[in-house]
Amino acid sequence: MPAQPRSLTHDDAASAPRRGRPGYDRETLLAVCVEVFNRHGYDATSMGTLSSHLGISKSAIYHHVASKEEILEQALNRALDSLEEVFDRVQATDSRAVNKLEMIIQGSVRVLVDQMPYVTLLLRLRGNSPVELKALERRRQLTRMVENLVREAQEEGDVRTDISGKSAPRLMLGMVNSIVDWYQPDRSGTVDQLSDTAVKMIFAGLRAM
Amino acid sequence: MPAQPRSLTHDDAASAPRRGRPGYDRETLLAVCVEVFNRHGYDATSMGTLSSHLGISKSAIYHHVASKEEILEQALNRALDSLEEVFDRVQATDSRAVNKLEMIIQGSVRVLVDQMPYVTLLLRLRGNSPVELKALERRRQLTRMVENLVREAQEEGDVRTDISGKSAPRLMLGMVNSIVDWYQPDRSGTVDQLSDTAVKMIFAGLRAM
Incomplete structure (x- = not known):
């Protein structure tokens, strides 16, 4: 990989002819860059x-x-x-832990679909820099919240206790996170169907009653 | 990224002083390379x-x-x-589709844990080359087998029909595949516990009865 052009300062950039006429608003620029990061990998993508x-x-x-x-x-x-x-939002409600978990699954599915390229980038981080490590720590906080809710729901008698309280939250989030790898809005059904299938599968299971 | 050293032929390599005394068996070399690919990304990793x-x-x-x-x-x-x-192995058994699905989950969990670095590499492929595309096609065949088994199990009355037959197989495999992102043998429990939790969650659900 070429060295990142960190040595190029704002002053250098200011002397370039196209400064002030970049042709993109910040929003579109961000979207395109994230597409490229996701396709080639962040580390493999240079400013060039x-x-x-x-x-x-x-x-x-x-x-x-x-x-x-x-x-x-x-x-x-x-x-x-x-x-x-x-x-x-979910934590601020006055609900049982199991219902909070359901709402978190539903809300997360929606964010994953709505912000798919951004969440994809987040989920593929390797933690190779301070920015990545900080993001991974924020992500870990969310995982811990789910772990605590699973434990709480077990204590409240709503979630079975014959499963691993360590693996279950990870498997649950893993299932939701996988959405960025395969969901296609036009072919995989609506977000509501997706969210409904995920919640049923996690809490009620696939077996017909 | 620097150009891949494809121009370096076996003949060039033969003239290098360390030829014949590489210091690694093929197995260890493969393991180390896969570690590096997983840490930095395949595209970002040069032969250097x-x-x-x-x-x-x-x-x-x-x-x-x-x-x-x-x-x-x-x-x-x-x-x-x-x-x-x-x-x-599972397809060769004479079982109901729902039991085949359970066996596939159990067997896949074990492969993911046993061959973690290799499966990690597979799951992170972007399809940027013929080798990657071929691997992705083999992976897709496995997904299709699971899709067919879910449909069969629905027809046999063993799997609920009020879920999306398109999303459920993907969510199921996504849950299993997530294992490579978080499983730590020393901290997340044994493979058997993990496999048991995954199967219970997918087929029976987390809700206490």
Whole structure:
């Protein structure tokens, strides 16, 4: 891999001819960059790769962001903010733990579908930099919340106790997270059907009664 | 990324001083390379990167394999051969579809744990080359087998019909595949506990009766 062009400062960028006419708003630029990260991997994507996919010069990119890592950070924040919003909303309700878990599954499925490229990026992180490690720590907090809710639901008698309280939350989240790998809005049914199938499978199981 | 050293032929490698004394058997070399691919991403890993992680020259690597892609192919074959063996064994039994599904979950969990680095590599493929596309097609065949078994089990009255027959197989496999992202043998319990929790969750659900 070529070195990241971190040595190129804002001042350098300012002297480039296309500065001020980047041809993209920040939103579209972010979306395109995240697509490229997901296709080639964040580590394998250089600012040069982004530049050729965007069809604008590196300087034009530096009009919007200081570095490749800043793009990553913004994209990860988008995914994590949305997920945390779901968890906070659910935790603020006065429900039994098992119902909170159901609401978290439903809300997470929706975020995964709505923010698919951003969540995909989050889920594929390897933790190779401080930005990635920070995002992974925020993700871990959400996992811990689910672990605690499973334990609480077991104590309240709503969730079976003959399963591993360590594996069950991970398997549950793993099932939901897999959505970014295969869901196609036009072929896999609506988000509501998807969310309904996930909740039924996790809480009631596939076996016909 | 630097160009892959495909131009380096076996003859070039033969002239390198360490040829014939590579310091690794093929098995260990494969294991180390897969570790590096998983940590940095296959696309972002050059033969130079592999060389420095292995602590041997590129020529010594070429003693074992003709290219980075050959290493990938061998690693993917290992994962896919193991998974296909499970599926073939289960399909050869004279069981109801729902029991075949249970056996496939149990067998797949075991392969994922036993062959974790190889399956991890398989699951993170992006399909950027013919070798990757071929592996993804073999993976798709397995998914189709699970889809067919779910449909069969619904027809046999063993699996509920108020769920999406398209999403359920994907969610089920997604749950199992997530294991490579979080399972730690020393902290997450035994493979048997894991497999048992997955099967209970998928077929009976988490709700206490």
